[in-house]
Amino acid sequence: MKKILLIDDEQLMLNLLELYLVPAGYSCVKCTDGNEAADLIASENPALVILDIMMPDKSGFDICREIRLFSDIPIIMVTARDHKADIVKGLRAGADDYLTKPFDESELLARIEAILRRTRNNPAIEFRGLKWDENKQEAVYREKTIPFTPKEFRLAGLFLQNRNRVFDRDHLITAVWGYEADTDGRTVDSHVRHIRDKLRKTGFPVEEHLQTVWGAGYKWTDEKK
Numbered sequence: 001m002k003k004i005l006l007i008d009d010e011q012l013m014l015n016l017l018e019l020y021l022v023p024a025g026y027s028c029v030k031c032t033d034g035n036e037a038a039d040l041i042a043s044e045n046p047a048l049v050i051l052d053i054m055m056p057d058k059s060g061f062d063i064c065r066e067i068r069l070f071s072d073i074p075i076i077m078v079t080a081r082d083h084k085a086d087i088v089k090g091l092r093a094g095a096d097d098y099l100t101k102p103f104d105e106s107e108l109l110a111r112i113e114a115i116l117r118r119t120r121n122n123p124a125i126e127f128r129g130l131k132w133d134e135n136k137q138e139a140v141y142r143e144k145t146i147p148f149t150p151k152e153f154r155l156a157g158l159f160l161q162n163r164n165r166v167f168d169r170d171h172l173i174t175a176v177w178g179y180e181a182d183t184d185g186r187t188v189d190s191h192v193r194h195i196r197d198k199l200r201k202t203g204f205p206v207e208e209h210l211q212t213v214w215g216a217g218y219k220w221t222d223e224k225k
Contacts, residue, residue: 002116005040007031007063008052008078017050020105026112034063039178041071042154047116053079053090061093068094070175072161074115078103125160130204132160141202151176152195155188159210159220168217192218 004026006017014030021028029044031037034055041049049067053060060077067075077095079086087098097111124133131140132153139146139156148156154176158167167175169185176191177183192210199206209220 002047003027003029003044004112005029005031005037005044005046005049007034007037007049007055007060009033009055010052013052017108020108021112024109034058034060037063037067038070038174041067041073042174042176042178046073048074048076048112050076050078051095053077053086061089064090064093064095070158070167070171076111076115125157127160127163127209128204130160130199132157141199141204144202146198146202148195148198149191152191152198155191156195159218163220163222166213166216166219172217188218 002025004021006014006028008014008017009032011030011032014028014032018028018030029040029046031040034057037049037051040046051060051063055063060079064075064077067073074096075094076097076099077090078099078101079090080101090098096115099108099111124131124135126132129142131138133139134157137150137153139148139153155172158172158175169188172188173183173185177187192212196206196210199210209222211219211221213219
């Protein structure tokens with residue numbers, strides 16, 4: 001059952017979306033505070049986010065941009081505003097699709113199905129013999145299973161999904177531990193060190209790819225040293 005994160009400050013709207021989605025085979029996580037979005041994505045691992053633009057503390061545009069700092073999860077923005085400029089702004093903020101209230105139930109479900117159909121085709125990543133499979137929650141190199149912890153697995157996947165991008169420690173903490181996690185950069189450093197050790201033991205040339213960017217953070221590079 002695919003899980004969908006619903007973010008809207010109106011409880012009635014959350015309940016209506018859930019009423020549409022549950023009979024179609026989805027489970028729902030409901031959220032009225034956009035500040036909790038990052039935590040819920042990290043803890044609940046939803047397949048898709050439905051996000052309202054008109055939120056009280058920060059706009060859906062801002063929430064969308066924050067999510068895009070650490071995740072490529074599909075996002076559908078839903079709003080009563082149908083101005084073309086708002087649609088363009090939402091898509092440029094990182095949304096994958098846009099629905100204007102009031103919308104038809106069948107249209108919502110069709111758009112969800114279309115987005116998930118596009119994204120589910122690549123649940124696994126292969127890089128120089130290293131296979132990372134989100135569905136199986138498994139990482140393998142040359143038939144050797146790598147004993148990553150759940151946090152290490154998510155970190156490794158984040159690097160592999162965003163190769164050549166530099167992540168600072170704060171972004172990594174938000175993406176893997178959650179927005180309000182009681183942890184610090186030393187925890188990230190420890191987990192990266194463990195990832196390197198475990199990959200090195202399988203024979204994977206991790207030093208060539210998982211690199212420290214001094215004064216900034218870490219990145220996974222395609223280039224060989």
